[in-house]
Amino acid sequence: MCNNYRLEVDLASIADYLGELDVAVAVPEGMPNVPAREDIRIGDTAPIVRSVEGARGAGELVNRRWSWPGAGGKPVYNFRSEGREFTSHRCLILADGFYEFTAPVEPGQKRKTKWLFTLRDHPWFCIAGIWRSSADGEAFTMLTTAPGEDIAPYHRRQIIPLPRERWIDWLDTRVPAREVLQVLPKGSLPATRVYPPPSAQGSLL
Template identity: 50%
Template sequence: MCNEAARRIALGELRTDWDETRIPLVFPEGAPNMAPLDSIRITDPTIIIRGVDGRADEAECVTRRWSWPGTGGRPVYNFRSDGRDLRAGRCLIPVDSFFEFTKPADPKARRKDKWAFRLIGHDWFCIAGLWRKDATVGEAFTMLTCEPGPDIAPYHSRQVVVLGRDRWAEWLDPSVPSGDLCQPLAAGSLSVTQVR
């Protein structure tokens, strides 16, 4: 499951590209810190975009924690979308890449091989997520997963739900069934690079 991502986009780039949705984007907590993050991990704060008061006609960008405590205190950082009707608490997690890990090709290696996935033709994209309020950590989000597409299947048995710009507005609209959007990507949608 995805437990690390990167976001290196600037605030101006986020605003410009978001304008394509024609949904006003507000910053109720002020402009977020958009310093490049080469590694966003479970429990780290990062930006999310969500509908204002559950509506799809205005969006807000806020910084929230990745994962909330689940059963037994284990973090809920990925959540299966399969067969679920997910309407409440939808959010988008802007990233430029996410990482998966495999057994090392070198049996003497101490760490797993690390692979970076990027959406071809896009400087950045969004992962579909859900946010909720937790009594312990406050508002937090999780990334949704689905069956893997052909680009991910050689590396992992699941993939995060990747949404290109043409799907962002739909994801924030709770009237659009989540099953229509939580789908694996077609072959050739993602580039993969070994980074370790």
């Protein structure tokens, strides 16, 4: 499951685009000062748009920690979505890519192979998440489901990038989660091998 993702797109342009989709984004703590980041890892602070309870088309752009402490202190950075409704504390996790890791593919390679997934038809996207308060403060986690055709060759689970028309629905906690949390069609999430660098860009498993 995803333990590493990327966000290099300017937040102001993201907020403007969300406004064009009728999502009114407030910044109650001021616009987060977030540099472009190739690698966001578990425990890092990153921007999310969290739902405003009882309001449709409204969200709050804030910086929060990725993962909260779970049983035994292990970080909860991914959370299974099946059979749950998530009637509060939903959020959109802003990203322009996410990574998965597989067994080494090159002879003599010691580290796992790293793959970058991006959205085919847009420079950034939103991942379905939830947030909560914890002993370490407010934090978020990514929701997961059974993999679609793009992710299945790489992992037995996947996070849930949402189509643009579903962003406003995910922020509206009155919309049933099962209507929103679906995988994207085949071909939506092309993969590029990041490590080791491929001899030809876009090489797949």
